[in-house]
Amino acid sequence: MTTPECEMELKPGGIFRTLMRDDKGNTYPSAGVFLEVNAPERIVFTDAFKPGWVPAEKAFMTGVFTFEEEGGKTRYTARALHWNADDCASHAQMGFHEGWGSAADQFVAVVTRLKA
Numbered sequence: 001m002t003t004p005e006c007e008m009e010l011k012p013g014g015i016f017r018t019l020m021r022d023d024k025g026n027t028y029p030s031a032g033v034f035l036e037v038n039a040p041e042r043i044v045f046t047d048a049f050k051p052g053w054v055p056a057e058k059a060f061m062t063g064v065f066t067f068e069e070e071g072g073k074t075r076y077t078a079r080a081l082h083w084n085a086d087d088c089a090s091h092a093q094m095g096f097h098e099g100w101g102s103a104a105d106q107f108v109a110v111v112t113r114l115k116a
Contacts, residue, residue, distance in 0.1 A: 001099050011037055015051035020099075028094065032056070042066050060087055076104060 005019035012034055020028040032047035048059035064079040078100050082088040 001095060001102070010034060010043070013053070016045060017051070022095075030060075035062070040067055059083055061091065076107075078104065 001020050001022050003018055003020050005017070007015065007017040009015050014034045014037070015031070016034065017031045018029070020030070022028075030047060031050050032045055033049045033051065033053065034043065034045045036042060036044035043065040044062065046059070046062040048056055048062065050056050060083070062081045064077075064081065066075075066077045066079075068075045068077075080088075080091065080096065080100075082091060
């Protein structure tokens with residue numbers, strides 16, 4: 001999965017827009033708003049609202065990222081809160097676990113590069 005398009009305004013009420021593409025060429029657009037940005041501890045976002053706080057026709061999930069200091073390192077926790085079991089199953093079918101795992105690996109690579 002790749003993300004050829006990404007726009008993020010990392011602040012409460014800020015927008016995010018992404019376009020993900022799988023290896024078969026299928027695309028998965030996503031848009032929403034950041035609900036909470038409490039750097040460096042917590043980021044909460046949702047697709048329940050589109051940019052401009054316009055209610056989405058079909059909300060899919062709210063995401064919560066937390067970052068906690070633990071023994072000189074950082075514990076990163078990512079949670080996806082789905083509206084129902086069907087949405088959760090659909091997200092898993094789309095490769096959610098692998099995708100967020102890859103995103104975490106990429107995040108570590110960026111942080112490591114910035115620290116060097």
